Amino acid sequence: MEDAGERSNYCENTSDCEEDRGSDNDFETSKLGTKEYWEEMYQKELETFKDIGDVGEIWFGEESMSRVLGWMQTAKIPENAAILDIGTGNGAFLVELAKHGFKNLTGVDYSPASVELARNVLQTECLSDITVKEVDFLNCNRELKEFDVCIDKGTFDAISLNPNNSKEAKKLYVQALRDALKENGFFSITSCNWTKEQLLQRFNEGFEFVQELPTPRFQFGGKTGNSVTALIFKRVH
Template sequence: MEVATESMEVKNGNSSEPVDDRCSDNDFGPSILGTKEYWEEAYQKELETFTDIGDVGEIWFGEESMSRVLRWMDKAKIPENASILDIGTGNGAFLVELAKHGYRNLTGIDYSPASVELSKNVLQAEDLTDVPVKELDFLNCQGELKGFDVCIDKGTFDAISLNPDNSVEGKKLYVQALKDALKDKGFFAVTSCNWTKEQLLDRFSEGFEFVQDLPSPSFQFGGKTGNSVTALIFKRVH
C-alpha cells in the first residue's frame, strides 16, 4: 500500500508553528487514499497492465527513494541475512531491489489482494519466487509479524493517516504493530510525503530512538526551505 507523492497532500517544510500543534491527529481530512477499496482498484488495474505488457507500474516516491534507503543500509552494514519486512509492498518493486542488492531474508505484506498477486507476478518475472508476499493488514496482524531486523515503509503510514473511518486509532495501532514486529535494536525506515520530521519524531517517540534523517530533495518557497519528502531512520528500544 505505497502512496504516490503526487496523490498526497504535501505538508513538509520548515514552519514556526509549535510542534504540539503540528503533530495534531487532525492534520488531515479523510480521503479516499486512506481506503482499502481505492488501493484494491488501483492495483487491480496495475495487475492487468502487468499481465498485458509487463509494466510493473509506478515506483512510488521514485527510484531514488529506494536508493536512499539502500545506501543507508550499506553504511549501517545491515547484513545480507537480516530479516526485512516491506510494509505495504504495493507492486513489490522494493522487494526486487532489496533482493538484487543481496538481501535474502525478505517478506512483503499488503492488505490488497491485487497488490499481493501483482507483487508475486513481478517477483516471479525476476526469478525471485522464494520471496514471500502475504495478504495481511499491518494494523490487525495479531502478533503474526515478529522478529524483524528492519521494517521499511514508503507511504503506508501516510495512507493510514487519511483513513476516513478512524485514522486516530489507526495511527496508534500502527505504532504498536511496529513495536511488535521489530526486534530490540531493530531499525525502522519510513518515507513520508505528508509528515514533517518533527511530526514523525513525535509520533514514534515512545519505544523508538531517532537515528538519522536521509537526504531528500528540497525546495524553497516564500523565503523558507522545506522538503517534499521526509525519510527517517529509527531504532526500536525497550
C-alpha cells in the same frame, strides 16, 4: 502510468513548506486512505502488468529506494537480516533489495490485487524465495515478528488519511511496528505528509531516533522546505 517522482500522488494534504505543516493533527479524510481505493488501483496495475509487463508506479521514485539502500549499506545491515516491506505494493522494493544481496525478505499488503501483482513481478524476476502475504498491518495479531528491519514508503501516510478513525489507526500502526521489530531492530520511514518533528513525536515511545536521510530541498516564497521526509529509528524498550 505517470512517474510519482519524489512525491506520491496522495500527498495532497501537505503544504508547500515544512514549517507550514502543523502539529501532529489529523488530516482531512480522503479516499486515498481506504482499502477500496488501493485495491482498485492495484487491480488496474495488475491487469496492465499482465497485458504489457509494466510494473506500475514506484512510490517516491527510484531515488527513495536508493536512499534507503545506501543507508543499509552504511549501517552494514547483513544480507541475511529479516526485512519487512510494509505496504509492498507492486513489490518493486523487494526486487531491489534482492538485487543488492538481501536474502530474507517479506512483503505485506492488505490489498489482494497488490499481493498478486507483487508475486507476478517477483516471478518474472525469478525471485521465488521472497515471501509476499496478504496482511492488514494494523490487525495482524502479532503474526509479524522478529524482523531486523521494517521499511515503510508511504504506508503510514495512507493510514493517516483513513476516514475511519485515523487517530486509532495511527496508534495501531505504532503498536504493530513495535511487535514486528526485534529489540534494536531498525525502522525506515519515507513520508510526504509528515515532517521530521511530527514523526519524532509519533514514534517517541519504544523507538530511538537514529538519523535523517537527505532528501531534495526546495525554495518557495522565500521559505525552504522538503517535499519528502526520510528517517531511521531503532526499536528500544
